[in-house]
Every structure is written in C-alpha cells, then in structure tokens.
Amino acid sequence: MPSIVAAIVGRRREAPRVRPRSVIPGRQRWDIGVVLGRPRVAELLQASLRESRGIEMVYANPATGRLLVCHDTALSRGEVDQLVRKTVALAARQAMTLTGSMPPKPGVMPSRGRRRQNTGSALVVSGGAAVALVVTRATFVRPSPLVGLGGVVVATVVVVRRAWRRSRLAQHVSAVSLRSKRHPLLQIAGSHKRQFYVASCASILVQILDMVPSILISWMAVVLITGKSAALVRLGLASVASQLWFLTGVTALASVVAAVLSFIAGVLWRDLAQSVQQEWRTEMYAHVQRVGLRYLEGERTTRIAGILTNDINQLGRFFAASADYFLKLGTSFLVLVPVFLFLTPGIAWVAFLPVPIVAWLSFSYHERSASDLATSSENVSLLNSQLVNNLEASATVKSFGAEQYEIDRIHHLSAVYRQTNRRIDKRAAAYTPTVRMCAMVSLSGILLLGGLDVLAGTLPFGVFNSLVGAPQLVLWQLPGLGDAVDQYQRTVAALGRVLDLRSLQVEPGGSGRPLDVAKVQGEMVLDGVTFAYPGRPPVLRNVSMRMAARKTTGIVGVTGAGKTTIAKLMLRFQDVESGRVLLDGLDIREVRLQDLRKAIGFVAQDAFLFDGTIDDNIRYGSFDAEPERVVSAARLAQADDFVEALPSRYDTMIGERGATLSGGQKQRLSLARAIVKSPPIVILDEATSAVDNETEAAIQRALKDFARDRTLVIIAHRLSTIRHADWIYVMDRGGVVAEEGTHHELIAREGVYASLWRLQIGEASA
Ligand SMILES: Nc1ncnc2c1ncn2[C@@H]1O[C@H](COP(=O)(O)OP(=O)(O)O)[C@@H](O)[C@H]1O
Ligand SMILES: [Mg+2]
Known part of the structure; x- marks a missing residue:
C-alpha cells in the first residue's frame, strides 16, 4: 500500500509542465517539461499530434522542451489546448510503458543517466557470469547440451522480443500484419515475388559457401599436424600432398563460386528494391490523381508527399539493405546449430552463449544512438537557425548592444551540441571492442571445454579444430541486428501508411450518363x-x-x-x-x-x-x-x-x-x-x-x-x-x-x- 501511495505521489511530482507560450490563430507555441532532454517522448508527441485532424505541422524540440503546433484555423484555441494536453499525457505514459520507467530528465543537456550505468554494469555482470559459468561448469558439472542450448535460445528470444516491443514502430507492424494474411514483405514484393525467392536462394547459398573455406582451412591444419585424413583417403586421395591439393582446390572453388553468387545476389536485391519502388510509385501516383478531392482535403499535402517519396523509398530499402543480412544470419544458425549439436554436443551451448549478449548489445546500441542522433540533429538545426537569425538581425543586435548576449547564446547551444556528439562518439568507439570481447570470451570457453574433451578422448581433434572458429562467423554478423530489425519495422510501418493512402476511395470518373x-x-x-x-x-x-x-x-x-x-x-x-x-x-x-x-x-x-x-x-x-x-x-x-x-x-x-x-x-x-x-x-x-x-x-x-x-x-x-x-x-x-x-x-x-x-x-x- 505505501508503495502505491509513493508511486502516486511520485507520479504527481512528475506531472508534466504543459504551458502555452504564445497563441495566435493557426499557431501555438508550448513549453512541455516532459519533452526536455527526452527525444523519444518528443518523437512520440510529434507522431501522435501529427495523426490528429486539423493539425498541419508539429515540431517538438527535446533540446529546449518546446513545442510548435500549426493548425487549421477552423480548430479553436480551446480545442488545440485540449488536444495538446491530452497528447502530452498520453505520450508521457506511452514512453513510460515502453521504457519501464521514464528516462531521467537531465536538464537541457542530456547527460549520462542511471540507465546508462545500469547498461554497463549489466554487461559486466552478464559477461562475468558467462566466464564464471564456463569455468565452473568445465571443471565440475556439465549441463546437458540440450538444456544449455535451450537456455541460450530462450535468452536470445527474450532479448529480441523485448527489443521488438520497445520499438514504437512495432504497433504499426502488428497493425499491418493484422490487415492481411500475406506476409508484409510478400505484399511489398508484389509481382516481383519470383525475383524475391531467387535472390533469397542466392543469399542462402552464398552464406553456406562462405562457411566452407574456414572449415576446410582448419581441416588442412589437421591434415598437416596429424597426417592423412582417413575420410579423404576413403575418397581415393592417398597422399598428404594430394589431400592438401584437394582441400586447397575446393576452398578456392568455393570462394570463387561464393564471390560470383554474392555479386548476383547483390544485383538481384538492388534491382528488386528499384523495381518495387518503381511499381509502388507508379501505382500510388496514379491512385492519388484519382482520389476524390474530399479525401485529399482532409490530409496534409506534406504527409501525402512524404508517403509518396520517403515511404515508397523505404519499401525498397529493406530489400536493398537488410534482406540479405537476415537470410545470411538465419542460414548461419540453421547450419551451425545442428552441426555443433551433432558433432560436439558438449560445447554447443558455450559456442552460442554470446549470441543473446551480442544481440542485446546491438539493440541497445541502436536504440541509444538513434535517440542521440535525433537529439544531435535537433541541436544542430537549432544552432543553425539561431545563427541565421542572428545574422539577419544584426542591425537589431548591434542597436541594442546585445553582442555579448548573442555570443553566450550561441556558445551555450554549441556546448549542448558538442556534449551530445561526444556521447555518440564514445558509444560508437565502445561498441566494437565490447562485441569483440564477447566473441573472444566465447572462443576461450570453446577452447577450454573442447580441449578438455579432446584430452578425455571424447572429441576427435580434427572436429574440434574445424569447429572452433565457426561461431565467430555468426557473432561478427550479430552487431548489425538492431539496425536490421529497425529497417524491417520501418519498412512495414511505411507499408501501413502506403496502404492507408491506397484505401482512400477513387472517383468513379468514367461511369454515369455521358453528356455531350x-x-x-x-x-x-x-x-x-x-x-x-x-x-x-x-x-x-x-x-x-x-x-x-x-x-x-x-x-x-x-x-x-x-x-x-x-x-x-x-x-x-x-x-x-x-x-x-x-x-x-x-x-x-x-x-x-x-x-x-x-x-x-x-x-x-x-x-x-x-x-x-x-x-x-x-x-x-x-x-x-x-x-x-x-x-x-x-x-x-x-x-x-x-x-x-x-x-x-x-x-x-x-x-x-x-x-x-x-x-x-x-x-x-x-x-x-x-x-x-x-x-x-x-x-x-x-x-x-x-x-x-x-x-x-x-x-x-x-x-x-x-x-x-x-x-x-x-x-x-x-x-x-x-x-x-x-x-x-x-x-x-x-x-x-x-x-x-x-x-x-x-x-x-x-x-x-x-x-x-x-x-x-x-x-x-x-
Ligand atoms: N475541406 C474542408 N473541411 C472542413 N471545413 C471546411 C473545408 N473547406 C471549408 N470549410 C469550412 O466551411 C466553411 C465555408 O467555407 P467556404 O465555402 O470556403 O467559404 P467562403 O468561400 O464563403 O469563404 C468555413 O467555415 C470553412 O472553415
Ligand atoms: Mg471562398
């Protein structure tokens, strides 16, 4: 009970400051406390207000905590007032449910918050736990391979689901999926489905061929160290030299075929992206020409133009940028997991242990940088407009002797901008080493556990040597996951908006009684x-x-x-x-x-x-x-x-x-x-x-x-x-x-x- 009271009191104290600054017909400026330093809330607020009828333009600035609303003059001052207050409350609540708690409000300069430190410590804890687990399990108990791997899979699913749900785009994605039984990507591909399937096959083949050389090279090392490979002798290759020739030849061949296929897949995906954009653009332009004026009047021109340009480009972007990535990642898992389970069940789970951790890192990196990049671009545009304003008003500035005031103002904005960029740079610099560390930890785990198995005679050295590097192939792909999932969600959300526009009724131009x-x-x-x-x-x-x-x-x-x-x-x-x-x-x-x-x-x-x-x-x-x-x-x-x-x-x-x-x-x-x-x-x-x-x-x-x-x-x-x-x-x-x-x-x-x-x-x- 007291905790509930505390929660309510706490929330009351958090009650957002929402105050109109200036109100003229068709245009209102507001101070919105809850937006200050919170790009996600600003983004949510903007998105929800833009959906409202009669609202022509919205701009919420997390750097200043201000909101600008331009609206149809048919909306009264009171109506806009009500709408803004309702939407602010809603956006604040939504942001809270998305993040679990409101991110701290750091004053004008968004600074490193508690959550960020949590991230770091969570990482250290999970990394440490992983190492500890590997070491203790290695010497004392070995979990059943299936249980270990099951744990890794569950952790991965939890990470991906959580990241998915946190994204504000996810609701658009589910809305689009509900509307039609066909998969959104197939809806987008439309009449180019065949090319979609062919490109997919090419991507999958490329990934399989890409894995071959690393396995064959390890095999070559085994041949050199242990003498002839029995498997190759059975193929009729009796001498070590002929076995080396054979392995080198296959490696080279696989590499050449992979390169050619990779080229073909790249061309196919890019071509598909262009064709998809072209098809949707043509269809939607024609559709908008035929839509009744009564429907278009209710829409803002900039919104429709945005759908016809940005959203339609986004439909193709997923195919050009991320489809290949997902297929390759999926293929790696589908090949490697059974191979590990079959050949080295004892170490399979260690090999994949970093997967959920790297996936989580990737999502949280993507999410943080996205909101920081948004703040950064807000800040730079604020700085620019202030500069232009200042130059245009130089007569006024000089006549009031306000030069120092202006210098201070620009200095402050510049400092805010620098602060945001510094955080972006730091995070980018920290990202790769962290991923590498996770990969290396897993590699050491495999080396230790596999080595012990080799010593115990339960794992042939050849198999151990061939597989030891394989999980790295997956791990090096994982860092792009956050970005790729975001691309997917953006694409499906864009499809939703395009379909909404397509559902507007067209005029029956050709029917009815002809007139001379x-x-x-x-x-x-x-x-x-x-x-x-x-x-x-x-x-x-x-x-x-x-x-x-x-x-x-x-x-x-x-x-x-x-x-x-x-x-x-x-x-x-x-x-x-x-x-x-x-x-x-x-x-x-x-x-x-x-x-x-x-x-x-x-x-x-x-x-x-x-x-x-x-x-x-x-x-x-x-x-x-x-x-x-x-x-x-x-x-x-x-x-x-x-x-x-x-x-x-x-x-x-x-x-x-x-x-x-x-x-x-x-x-x-x-x-x-x-x-x-x-x-x-x-x-x-x-x-x-x-x-x-x-x-x-x-x-x-x-x-x-x-x-x-x-x-x-x-x-x-x-x-x-x-x-x-x-x-x-x-x-x-x-x-x-x-x-x-x-x-x-x-x-x-x-x-x-x-x-x-x-x-x-x-x-x-x-
Ligand atoms: N597309 C529209 N949607 C909603 N209200 C509209 C729209 N167009 C005009 N109105 C409203 O209808 C009323 C009459 O508009 P209008 O016919 O343009 O008047 P007039 O041409 O005599 O100035 C006005 O109050 C206007 O705000
Ligand atoms: Mg008129």
Missing part, C-alpha cells in the same frame, strides 16, 4: 441543398439557387459563408447531403463525372500555377490549343500587357528563376486558362480579388463577349465585381441565402446588400 458538352445549355440549379464537411456543422442549409443558362449569376457573402463550397458541389468535388444539384435538369450524380467537369470551367480562389512557362500554364488542360487562342485568352483576361513586358514573354518560366508574379497576375493567368478551355459554364471564385479595381473593370468589359453565350457564376465579396450580374444571391452566415435579386432591386430593398454596398462604396471613395 457541345449541347449543354448551362442551367445549374441547387435544389434545397444541405451540406456539411465531416465532423462539422452544416455549411449550407437548404440552399436553393438557379444559375440561369447563358446568364451571369453573382454570389456574394462574408468569408466562410459557404460560397466556395457551392462551387465544389457544382463540380462534384463534394456530394450534397440532401437536396440536388441539377445541370440542365439532370441530377449531376447521374452524369459522367469526366463530362461534367469538361462542361465547367473553374477559376479557383487560390490560383495555382505549375512549374513551367506562362504558355504551358495558360494551355493547361487544353494542351493542343493553337498559340493564337492562348494569346487572345490572355488578352481577354488582361494578362497580355504584363506578359508582353516579360523578358521571354509567353515562354517565361514561372518560378524561382523566372518571373515572380503578383497575386493579381497569377489570377489573370488562371482566368486565361479557363477562357482557353471555353466551356459552356464558367465559375469564377474570387477570381479577381487580388486585381485592382481598374483592371477588374477592364476584365469585366472584355469578358462581356465571352460571357454572352455562356453561364457565368461569379463568386465575390467585392460587390463591384458582381453588380452587373443578371441575378445576385447574397449568402449569410449559417449557410442560408439572405437576399436575391438584381443589383437595383437589392439596393432598393435596403437590406444586407444595400448596407454592404454603402460600406464598400464608402471604402472605395475613402
């Missing part, structure tokens, strides 16, 4: 439409509108009233919840999606221009339009003047090295793009919001002809944009139509529109 775009009249009707984004209150409530064929309809309203949403519904980026959207009297859900979108030209609020020339951008979607059409569209959109003034005119590259365009210029280019497409219906969503009033008026005059036989829907918050429309809808908050009519009718009505008009006219003349 040339015959479209262009009347669009919203009939009692209600719509809500997932998990949000309705944006549109029972909205009815009629966009008359070959007329101009204006939609105005405050930001967030749902104007863009109406455009999305007309294009079927989203589907209505209730009500209908009709095109020429036809429910658009019945129309073939491709045709619907061919019939509508859409200039989005945030005009997007692709990397390429201005010409490429205007003819986007109408790829084979004649140059004259491109120029005349640019003229209508009032883009011609500024394009002509650019150095390479229509061939000017847009982007870093080319012209940097203003918001209004970009808008005019995307307007030109819609004009080139020349569809029967055109929706302009705030398409001229960044254009000055004069140019806007010019665009309106120019578009008159273009709009004559088309249905034009103009969405705007500036009333001058739509005042000449044939019919105007005024949207109000709450997703309802507040007023409708022509400009003059609405002014006469003295309602929302009229007061907005007065306000904007006042603004314009102010």
Whole structure:
C-alpha cells in the first residue's frame, strides 16, 4: 500500500509542465517539461499530434522542451489546448510503458543517466557470469547440451522480443500484419515475388559457401599436424600432398563460386528494391490523381508527399539493405546449430552463449544512438537557425548592444551540441571492442571445454579444430541486428501508411450518363441543398439557387459563408447531403463525372500555377490549343500587357528563376486558362480579388463577349465585381441565402446588400 501511495505521489511530482507560450490563430507555441532532454517522448508527441485532424505541422524540440503546433484555423484555441494536453499525457505514459520507467530528465543537456550505468554494469555482470559459468561448469558439472542450448535460445528470444516491443514502430507492424494474411514483405514484393525467392536462394547459398573455406582451412591444419585424413583417403586421395591439393582446390572453388553468387545476389536485391519502388510509385501516383478531392482535403499535402517519396523509398530499402543480412544470419544458425549439436554436443551451448549478449548489445546500441542522433540533429538545426537569425538581425543586435548576449547564446547551444556528439562518439568507439570481447570470451570457453574433451578422448581433434572458429562467423554478423530489425519495422510501418493512402476511395470518373458538352445549355440549379464537411456543422442549409443558362449569376457573402463550397458541389468535388444539384435538369450524380467537369470551367480562389512557362500554364488542360487562342485568352483576361513586358514573354518560366508574379497576375493567368478551355459554364471564385479595381473593370468589359453565350457564376465579396450580374444571391452566415435579386432591386430593398454596398462604396471613395 505505501508503495502505491509513493508511486502516486511520485507520479504527481512528475506531472508534466504543459504551458502555452504564445497563441495566435493557426499557431501555438508550448513549453512541455516532459519533452526536455527526452527525444523519444518528443518523437512520440510529434507522431501522435501529427495523426490528429486539423493539425498541419508539429515540431517538438527535446533540446529546449518546446513545442510548435500549426493548425487549421477552423480548430479553436480551446480545442488545440485540449488536444495538446491530452497528447502530452498520453505520450508521457506511452514512453513510460515502453521504457519501464521514464528516462531521467537531465536538464537541457542530456547527460549520462542511471540507465546508462545500469547498461554497463549489466554487461559486466552478464559477461562475468558467462566466464564464471564456463569455468565452473568445465571443471565440475556439465549441463546437458540440450538444456544449455535451450537456455541460450530462450535468452536470445527474450532479448529480441523485448527489443521488438520497445520499438514504437512495432504497433504499426502488428497493425499491418493484422490487415492481411500475406506476409508484409510478400505484399511489398508484389509481382516481383519470383525475383524475391531467387535472390533469397542466392543469399542462402552464398552464406553456406562462405562457411566452407574456414572449415576446410582448419581441416588442412589437421591434415598437416596429424597426417592423412582417413575420410579423404576413403575418397581415393592417398597422399598428404594430394589431400592438401584437394582441400586447397575446393576452398578456392568455393570462394570463387561464393564471390560470383554474392555479386548476383547483390544485383538481384538492388534491382528488386528499384523495381518495387518503381511499381509502388507508379501505382500510388496514379491512385492519388484519382482520389476524390474530399479525401485529399482532409490530409496534409506534406504527409501525402512524404508517403509518396520517403515511404515508397523505404519499401525498397529493406530489400536493398537488410534482406540479405537476415537470410545470411538465419542460414548461419540453421547450419551451425545442428552441426555443433551433432558433432560436439558438449560445447554447443558455450559456442552460442554470446549470441543473446551480442544481440542485446546491438539493440541497445541502436536504440541509444538513434535517440542521440535525433537529439544531435535537433541541436544542430537549432544552432543553425539561431545563427541565421542572428545574422539577419544584426542591425537589431548591434542597436541594442546585445553582442555579448548573442555570443553566450550561441556558445551555450554549441556546448549542448558538442556534449551530445561526444556521447555518440564514445558509444560508437565502445561498441566494437565490447562485441569483440564477447566473441573472444566465447572462443576461450570453446577452447577450454573442447580441449578438455579432446584430452578425455571424447572429441576427435580434427572436429574440434574445424569447429572452433565457426561461431565467430555468426557473432561478427550479430552487431548489425538492431539496425536490421529497425529497417524491417520501418519498412512495414511505411507499408501501413502506403496502404492507408491506397484505401482512400477513387472517383468513379468514367461511369454515369455521358453528356455531350457541345449541347449543354448551362442551367445549374441547387435544389434545397444541405451540406456539411465531416465532423462539422452544416455549411449550407437548404440552399436553393438557379444559375440561369447563358446568364451571369453573382454570389456574394462574408468569408466562410459557404460560397466556395457551392462551387465544389457544382463540380462534384463534394456530394450534397440532401437536396440536388441539377445541370440542365439532370441530377449531376447521374452524369459522367469526366463530362461534367469538361462542361465547367473553374477559376479557383487560390490560383495555382505549375512549374513551367506562362504558355504551358495558360494551355493547361487544353494542351493542343493553337498559340493564337492562348494569346487572345490572355488578352481577354488582361494578362497580355504584363506578359508582353516579360523578358521571354509567353515562354517565361514561372518560378524561382523566372518571373515572380503578383497575386493579381497569377489570377489573370488562371482566368486565361479557363477562357482557353471555353466551356459552356464558367465559375469564377474570387477570381479577381487580388486585381485592382481598374483592371477588374477592364476584365469585366472584355469578358462581356465571352460571357454572352455562356453561364457565368461569379463568386465575390467585392460587390463591384458582381453588380452587373443578371441575378445576385447574397449568402449569410449559417449557410442560408439572405437576399436575391438584381443589383437595383437589392439596393432598393435596403437590406444586407444595400448596407454592404454603402460600406464598400464608402471604402472605395475613402
Ligand atoms: N475541406 C474542408 N473541411 C472542413 N471545413 C471546411 C473545408 N473547406 C471549408 N470549410 C469550412 O466551411 C466553411 C465555408 O467555407 P467556404 O465555402 O470556403 O467559404 P467562403 O468561400 O464563403 O469563404 C468555413 O467555415 C470553412 O472553415
Ligand atoms: Mg471562398
């Protein structure tokens, strides 16, 4: 009971400090005590927050204990507050269950903690125990070979399982394994399964052949020391010299074949890695192109881009880097364990005694260095950004006489960085000697026990001599185990994310009633439409509108009233919840999606221009339009003047090295793009919001002809944009139509529109 109380009190004292530092819409900075000096907690916190809806970017810094969260402005301050606190508590708890106890919080500079010393002492104890066991067992009792070996196997399994469970990636791995009966690696290999099997066979053969020379060389020594080998005499090799020739020949042959096979295996694995990446990349790019916008909107672009690049590369990386390793390690065990059990059962367990110890060393080395490397890279980026910041702000620094303050700040960060790196270097330097020590201890054990058996006459000298070095083959491979298991887990976790993305539904582009775009009249009707984004209150409530064929309809309203949403519904980026959207009297859900979108030209609020020339951008979607059409569209959109003034005119590259365009210029280019497409219906969503009033008026005059036989829907918050429309809808908050009519009718009505008009006219003349 007291221990429970103590635990609770102790945990209370550990209660993490979670405090907002600065909060502005869309961006919050926090002080999170529990993250300070704990890269794993920072990593967990980052990972969990990134999974949350509405969170766009997260950065938790273990060097400063700070957290930066950028989020969708639709999330309220309170919601983010709650989310952060909940996730911090969860991450802290998760870190505790993963490590058994929280790693010590070492102040800003993560220093050598209690656990690290535990590691060292545990190592010494286990090493000492091993030696003691070997020595005492050698002279007094010999365990039954199976019991001894069983113990070694159990210890190995315990080490590997523990390391596996501690990894935060393990849960992804089990999630992926649960989803399909097929092994994740076979799922990844896909249609390249044959190559996977062939490469596997090559790796296994290479390992077997690799073991041959070391055994044959020992055999040669036996032949030299003891005279002829009876086994070889039976093969017809009577003289020592011929036996030496034979053994040398086989050794050389095995080495040559192993080298050739090893080359083939290397090529096969790398080629498999490339093919797998290529196949998944092609499939996933095509898939993402076809996924409905409604699903993509819920995802962060950087996350999807991350899956399409990093995760897909990771799918191949395991085959290129670690598959060969696992097969070779497995083969070594499968060959050596039975050989030892069969030929020298008495010393088999000693030979493999270091396996669990080296495996454990490998995992703990990998785990520690991974978290230290993470801290180190955090620290270096912190140092860099501080430096850049400092240089950019040099006028401010000098004017406040803060040079010494800045010097101290950089000095401190640099010291933190050095401290982390020192620990990484020390650990790396200690790793190999420790592994070597373990291997040597086991070798001495085999020498002693085997030697005693040889003396007692229970073990032939030839067998002893041939096998004495064999376990080293396995031991030298083991140090890479931590890294290889990590690669495997990363690969399966990446597969999980790729499969999640692949499960997003694609649009049924080709099904439905075909539509002859040339015959479209262009009347669009919203009939009692209600719509809500997932998990949000309705944006549109029972909205009815009629966009008359070959007329101009204006939609105005405050930001967030749902104007863009109406455009999305007309294009079927989203589907209505209730009500209908009709095109020429036809429910658009019945129309073939491709045709619907061919019939509508859409200039989005945030005009997007692709990397390429201005010409490429205007003819986007109408790829084979004649140059004259491109120029005349640019003229209508009032883009011609500024394009002509650019150095390479229509061939000017847009982007870093080319012209940097203003918001209004970009808008005019995307307007030109819609004009080139020349569809029967055109929706302009705030398409001229960044254009000055004069140019806007010019665009309106120019578009008159273009709009004559088309249905034009103009969405705007500036009333001058739509005042000449044939019919105007005024949207109000709450997703309802507040007023409708022509400009003059609405002014006469003295309602929302009229007061907005007065306000904007006042603004314009102010
Ligand atoms: N993809 C989305 N997911 C969730 N909410 C959204 C999404 N797009 C818009 N909204 C919300 O719907 C409301 C209406 O948005 P929108 O149609 O863009 O308004 P407007 O174009 O009139 O400014 C806003 O409150 C906005 O936050
Ligand atoms: Mg909008």
